[in-house]
Amino acid sequence: xxxxxxxxIAHLFPELLNLYGDTGNMLTLAKRLEWRGMNAEIAExxxxxSLSFSEFDIVFIGGxxxxxxxxxxxxxxxxxxxxxxxxxxxxVLLAVCGGYQLLGDHYILGEEKVEGLSLIDLYTDRExxxxxxxxxxxxxxxxxxVVGYENHGGRTFLGSGIEPFGRVIYGHGNDGASGxxxxxxxxxxxxxxxxxxxxxxxxxxxxxxxxxLNKKYGIGELEPLDDEVELLANQVMRERLLSGKVKEK
Amino acid sequence: xxxxxxxxxxxxxFVSFTLTHFFHRSASQLxxxxxxxxxxxxxxxxxxxxxxxxxxxxxxxxxxxxxNNVVALALKSAGKKVVCNYKGANMQAGIATALLPLxxxxxxxxxxxxxxxxxLSTARTxxxxxxxxxVLLNLFRDQLDRAGEIDYVQDVIASSLAKTPNxxxxxxxxxxLSMGILARLKKEEGIALESNAGNxxxxxxxxEKTTEPTDRVPEARFCQxxxxxxxxxxxxxxxxxxxxxxxxxxxxxxLDFAATNAKVARSGVSFDVTRAGEETARTNAPQKISVPxxxxxxxYNILGxxxxxxxxxxxxxxxxxxxxxxxxxxxxLQKFELNGQEVILNLAKNPTGFNQNISLMLEDxxxxxxxxxxxxxxxxxxxxxxxWDVDFERLLAEKDLAVSVGGTRANxxxxxxxxxxxxxxxxxxxxxxxxxxxxxxxxxSQTEAKPQEPAPLYVLTNYSALWPLKAELExxxxxxxx
Numbered sequence: 001x002x003x004x005x006x007x008x009i010a011h012l013f014p015e016l017l018n019l020y021g022d023t024g025n026m027l028t029l030a031k032r033l034e035w036r037g038m039n040a041e042i043a044e045x046x047x048x049x050s051l052s053f054s055e056f057d058i059v060f061i062g063g064x065x066x067x068x069x070x071x072x073x074x075x076x077x078x079x080x081x082x083x084x085x086x087x088x089x090x091x092v093l094l095a096v097c098g099g100y101q102l103l104g105d106h107y108i109l110g111e112e113k114v115e116g117l118s119l120i121d122l123y124t125d126r127e128x129x130x131x132x133x134x135x136x137x138x139x140x141x142x143x144x145x146v147v148g149y150e151n152h153g154g155r156t157f158l159g160s161g162i163e164p165f166g167r168v169i170y171g172h173g174n175d176g177a178s179g180x181x182x183x184x185x186x187x188x189x190x191x192x193x194x195x196x197x198x199x200x201x202x203x204x205x206x207x208x209x210x211x212x213l214n215k216k217y218g219i220g221e222l223e224p225l226d227d228e229v230e231l232l233a234n235q236v237m238r239e240r241l242l243s244g245k246v247k248e249k
Numbered sequence: 250x251x252x253x254x255x256x257x258x259x260x261x262x263f264v265s266f267t268l269t270h271f272f273h274r275s276a277s278q279l280x281x282x283x284x285x286x287x288x289x290x291x292x293x294x295x296x297x298x299x300x301x302x303x304x305x306x307x308x309x310x311x312x313x314x315x316x317n318n319v320v321a322l323a324l325k326s327a328g329k330k331v332v333c334n335y336k337g338a339n340m341q342a343g344i345a346t347a348l349l350p351l352x353x354x355x356x357x358x359x360x361x362x363x364x365x366x367x368x369l370s371t372a373r374t375x376x377x378x379x380x381x382x383x384v385l386l387n388l389f390r391d392q393l394d395r396a397g398e399i400d401y402v403q404d405v406i407a408s409s410l411a412k413t414p415n416x417x418x419x420x421x422x423x424x425x426l427s428m429g430i431l432a433r434l435k436k437e438e439g440i441a442l443e444s445n446a447g448n449x450x451x452x453x454x455x456x457e458k459t460t461e462p463t464d465r466v467p468e469a470r471f472c473q474x475x476x477x478x479x480x481x482x483x484x485x486x487x488x489x490x491x492x493x494x495x496x497x498x499x500x501x502x503x504l505d506f507a508a509t510n511a512k513v514a515r516s517g518v519s520f521d522v523t524r525a526g527e528e529t530a531r532t533n534a535p536q537k538i539s540v541p542x543x544x545x546x547x548x549y550n551i552l553g554x555x556x557x558x559x560x561x562x563x564x565x566x567x568x569x570x571x572x573x574x575x576x577x578x579x580x581x582l583q584k585f586e587l588n589g590q591e592v593i594l595n596l597a598k599n600p601t602g603f604n605q606n607i608s609l610m611l612e613d614x615x616x617x618x619x620x621x622x623x624x625x626x627x628x629x630x631x632x633x634x635x636x637w638d639v640d641f642e643r644l645l646a647e648k649d650l651a652v653s654v655g656g657t658r659a660n661x662x663x664x665x666x667x668x669x670x671x672x673x674x675x676x677x678x679x680x681x682x683x684x685x686x687x688x689x690x691x692x693x694s695q696t697e698a699k700p701q702e703p704a705p706l707y708v709l710t711n712y713s714a715l716w717p718l719k720a721e722l723e724x725x726x727x728x729x730x731x
Contacts (some may be wrong), residue, residue: 024637195634
């Protein structure tokens with residue numbers, strides 16, 4: 001018998017980047033591994049901790065307030081090259097909200113241009129008003145559209161040839177105009193859908209897990225789970241939004 | 250009063266009368282809104298100038314309504330005439346509505362206005378009302394979509410306070426985020442604020458270790474001066490406790506109103522208060538306070554109310570008696586007795602509120618049911634991501650607990666419960682349905698040898714679901730069909 005399969009997840013700086021419900025994402029990854037008889041090792045990486053990305057299978061970057069996000073941006077500059085090779089090597093990187101903005105060349109904080117990690121060819125400007133509200137995105141990654149919440153002052157622009165996460169069918173997305181949301185590159189997913197992205201969108205959680213399990217153990221397909229509660233929550237919310245019953249303002 | 254204010258107030262009072270007498274509607278917002286539309290915001294200052302003593306305001310994320318009601322009740326018990334926004338309508342229009350009776354009052358007829366104020370509404374009320382006392386209870390993460398980040402909320406409160414420099418602040422010293430507002434005032438507004446120097450602010454808090462907190466610290470727990478991570482000598486819950494910055498530039502102050510000997514049980518909370526710096530033995534002796542409801546968070550609410558009323562001159566025995574007379578009928582820990590079935594209704598609108606309610610349920614050793622309700626209407630906050638920050642997992646250890654969910658986001662709650670380990674939980678659309686669920690479970694567990702009492706039902710709900718549930722439970726308590 002082979003040893004229990006295990007996935008190592010780095011939750012980056014949760015003491016700073018925990019603006020809203022990001023722990024829901026960790027919980028979802030852990031439970032969906034556990035329900036398949038596998039093991040999740042989640043490391044909450046602190047700002048002062050030493051960090052070696054090659055030890056991890058999944059890296060998660062959440063959202064924080066402007067001030068906290070800037071601290072993180074500065075801290076991660078040290079690991080720019082290591083993170084780039086993690087990504088090029090097929091490592092799974094999930095970045096939501098402010099974490100998404102860090103993936104690009106730069107973003108704007110007040111009057112200041114904050115250098116990003118340059119992992120994906122994109123950059124972020126800032127504009128009023130903030131784009132706030134529920135959002136639905138159609139994506140190739142899952143059959144079921146993705147539903148969540150966005151709240152960002154940034155306007156993110158993708159370089160040519162950079163694939164978006166999906167197409168906005170309700171809400172704002174990257175810049176409120178292009179009709180696109182998020183960005184994808186190899187096994188990297190960046191999105192403005194903040195906080196608990198994964199619980200109601202189990203297909204995205206499984207896309208991330210399959211990426212790891214394929215790379216690590218050669219697994220080609222995940223054992224299906226009973227996702228009735230997940231998909232019902234997703235469906236009920238989408239129906240409420242598309243029927244116009246939810247007032248955003 | 251200026252003509253415009255007199256006219257505005259008259260129209261507002263007419264709207265209030267019409268709503269309550271002809272439409273049987275609660276009139277906590279509209280009269281004030283109409284009066285403000287006619288008279289402008291100076292209506293607030295014109296009306297408040299008719300108070301013979303002044304205004305007390307209560308602000309903070311959690312506990313405003315309870316604290317405010319206790320202050321009002323204590324002042325009334327001390328013989329003062331009071332106007333108050335009892336029901337928690339705490340934005341500019343609600344505050345104006347509460348003040349409208351002053352328009353017709355004779356000079357000296359009303360002594361105090363006791364007003365809770367929404368954090369962001371401080372900007373539109375404080376500069377006009379210039380309260381004598383401003384109680385700041387706490388700041389927790391709440392409604393990010395509406396209020397923005399806590400940084401921003403702190404900025405708004407600090408700049409509102411800067412426009413009323415003579416207001417005596419009464420601040421929770423255990424809360425780094427509330428103390429952060431004082432740090433901002435010092436830095437940015439140039440107001441000298443040294444504790445116990447000129448009494449421009451006083452602090453309250455719990456001065457010794459309480460039970461080990463099991464909740465997370467969901468808030469930013471960073472030094473408000475240098476940004477380093479705060480350390481704690483001890484922590485009570487959330488970010489409240491004896492905090493200090495390792496760089497020694499920010500720490501929990503010496504508490505002016507210090508609670509010790511805090512005891513929390515299902516029957517209520519009790520504690521002693523010591524007033525620091527008082528010279529005489531009489532006032533320096535710890536004052537015993539007890540209240541027949543609430544969890545640890547209630548110690549802060551009562552302590553804040555005690556600090557304000559004792560500064561005004563309400564004697565401790567009068568305050569204590571007012572507490573015993575206080576029967577919340579505002580959906581805050583409101584109890585119902587429905588044919589032998591106990592129902593406890595409470596507001597829980599953000600992670601800290603929910604976590605405190607979970608602590609409260611854990612103190613109840615009986616088998617019990619919980620009905621969690623979350624809506625996503627505008628005044629709830631549209632974004633309910635925070636349900637993933639609530640430690641529902643703490644309830645897993647409870648042997649005899651049945652969980653159900655409701656509200657416009659019932660399905661999200663059901664999903665949260667699944668990932669917390671409760672499996673598939675039922676969705677109910679009313680208190681009646683939840684009670685039927687309890688009755689069914691009670692019937693199932695009946696045995697000849699051991700007849701079962703119906704287990705108490707805790708109904709924990711966020712804001713917009715509170716009022717319909719309260720109304721429904723009240724109808725049932727009166728024996729009316731719902």
